[in-house]
Amino acid sequence: MNKPNKWEINVGELATGQALTIPVYQFTPENPSGPSVYIQANVHGAEVQGNAVIFELMKQLENTHLNSVVTLVPLANPMGINQKSGEFTLGRFDPITGINWNREYYDHNFDIEYWYTKNQSHNDSDLFSAFRQTLLSSCQQRLQNPWGISTGQRLATELQILGHQADIVFDLHTGPKSCKHMYCPEYAIDAAQYFSIPYVLVMPNDFAGAMDEAMFCPWWKLSELAETQGRQLDVAVNAFTLELASQERIDMNDAKIDANGILAYLSHKGVITExxxxxxxxxxxxxxxxxxxxxxxxxxxxxxxxxxxxKLSVDQPLLSLLRMDQYGTKDEYQHISLDIECIPILHFASAAVHQGTELYKVMTDVFLLEHYPPLKK
Structure with a gap:
């Protein structure tokens, strides 16, 4: 039976001096030969279902033939998780800065072309090792900034350091009211067929501050740069965000389904023998x-x-809008439809909204994944 090691890392301090820590669990086989894995959950305070998935994964990993180091971090944001208002968990935005906790990861500001020129004589394995060390050193420099960094930046950088040590990275989230969907980089689109998730958002090589982008964008850029120099390099790191339905919800049966989907992918990658x-x-x-x-x-x-x-057709209503202040006028109650066929994926949690509230996110120009065109080289 595999048993994980456990330790804690410090991700900040409260005003009264108490340290904020998060638990880290790591399975380490005697002779790891497969790609290393990092999985985190609950960066947003109300998005708790990922913790249940990590629990189910750990239970199953204890009884598998493990070929790789697997690191798991539930409860990844103690500040967000403990940000309560009445019966609701807030915890999506840093209350000090107002920035989304999942938009604080570091976009490494080194010149990748200059770095490649200096290191291109390495074989692939040594080149990847040197590049990984450069990313980790960059994160350490951010933590040691003499001017300091924000609370959210410190948390994100500590998590990013853990993620940069792995070859496969999962960031587990949920929507407000949501069906299951995932974010998948275009170069790794074949991976989506292994997860128990019906809807896939295909991501370009653009960094917008999220964890998955922080993990795969540098490696994708390295691969693209090498190709311009006539060298074929695999994108060495795969990173995915899995959206596990709705927030403020624990469903252990559902967690088993999603854990099995992750295990199917890990099985495909040789992380487990089964x-x-x-x-x-x-x-x-x-x-x-x-x-x-x-x-x-x-x-x-x-x-x-x-x-x-x-699927929502053009003639089907997306929502109805009730305006009691407009009672007796044409605006008192109305149905609203979209002018394009789509698949609604998530919607806002509250029925009372301000003008400009993001109400729905929908997929448009949808295609069956098996019909995805091959990548152009």
Missing amino acids: KVTPVKMDRYACQLENYKKFYAPTAGMIEYLAPLGE
């Missing part, structure tokens, strides 16, 4: 640029009508 078969299902995808947001045209009370994860 063969885990992916769930057979249709998987639909769209380019990230075609993942659209719909904002409230006015304030009011919203009835969310469009079922999540089901």
Whole structure:
């Protein structure tokens, strides 16, 4: 039986001096030969289902033939998790700066072309090792900034250091009210067939501050740069964000399904010896640029009508909008539809909204994943 080692890392301090720590669990086989794995959950305070998935993964990893180091970090953001207002967990934004906790990761500011020129004589293995060390050193420099860094930046950088040590990275999230979906980089699109998730957002090589981008973007850029110099390099790191349905929810049966999906991928990558078969299902995808947001045209009370994860035709209502202050006028109650066929993926949690509230996110220009065109080289 495999038993994980456990330790804690310090990710900040409260005003009264208490240290904020997060638990780290690591499975380490005697002779690791497969790609290393890092999995974190609950960076946003209300998004707790990822902890249940990590729990189920750990239980199963204890009884597998493990070929790789696997590091797991549940409860990754103690500040967000403990940010309560009445019965609700807030914890999506740093209350000090207002910045999304998942937009604080570090975009390494070194000249990758200059770095490659200096290191291109290395063989692939040594080149990858040197590049990984450069990313880790860059994170350490951020932590040691003599001017200091924000609370959110410190948390993100500590997590990023753990992630940069792995070859496969999962960041587990949920939506407000959501169906399951995942973010997958274009170069790793074949990976999506292993997870128990029906909707896939195909990501370009652009960094916008999120954990998955912080993990894969540097390696993708390295591969693209090498190709311009006539050298074929694999993208050495795969990173995914899995959105495990809705926030403020623990469902252990559902956690087992998603843990098995992750294990199916880890089985495919040789992390575990056991063969885990992916769930057979249709998987639909769209380019990230075609993942659209719909904002409230006015304030009011919203009835969310469009079922999540089901095709919505142009003539079907997305939502209804109730305006009690407009009673007796044409604006008192109205249905709102979109002018394009789509699949609603998530919606805002509250029925009472301000004008401009992000109400729905929908996939447009959707295609079956098995019909995804091959990448152009």
